[in-house]
Amino acid sequence: MDLRPLDETTSVAPMLEPSDMAAMAREGITTVICNRPDAEVPPSHRAAAMQSAAEAVGLAFVFNPVAGAALTLQAVEEQADAIDGAEGSVVAYCASGTRSAILWALAMAGRMPVDEILAATAGAGYQLDGLRAQITALEAQQ
Template sequence: MPIKTLAPGIGVSGQVDAASIAAAKAAGFRTIINNRPDREEPGQLSSAELEAQARAAGFDYRHIPVAPGQYDDADIDRFCDAMGGCQGPALAFCKSGMRATSLWALSQAGKLPVDAILRQASACGYDLVPLIPQIEARAKRARD
């Protein structure tokens, strides 16, 4: 499970397991944010199982499940709260890292320029061009 650093304090990845939790710990992460709904695919560990493993390894753990491409304001606000209240660097994950990256991008709307958000996501292999209207709308609301 490769971890991609989006910005200082936030990395993203695909699905984590016990081995990747240990790797995240060794890499200095202190919070795990799970963006996958339970039972999204057969054999996937439940959030409760992942939380137990993460907490046993000394992590703070947050579960903010979102469906692909469906990022409502409540989910984005929960992600913002998780990032603001986390104990040290956070690793956000989903199946591929795209939802975690999208939530991060939307959480940065109004804080970073849209082109900077897109560049950082692209550098990690995520194309967020389809999210531009939602990022811009959130940035406008933050300014108003």
């Protein structure tokens, strides 16, 4: 389990295992967000299996799948709602953590300065400077 903090309550991670849920619960995480579509994973890692493992140890589970170029404003809003609705720390995951980091970065537009958003993602290992224009545009819509 490779949790990469973006801020004091939200981390992203590469693909999680069902067995990671108990460890995350022990660490105080309350919500898991899956950004990986079921078509990308074996049955043992599809959303239903991951949700069952999460809920078995008391974690909330949100399925907000994003496939490659299919990133939409609705997916960004769903990510923001899931983060905002969490009663504690959140971990969002996908294959490498990149999609989850992108969703977080776009969801934070208007909440944090763009430079801080990009510094947070870079600190977690995700160079997302190419999103500066999109984050700025979303910030202007707030």
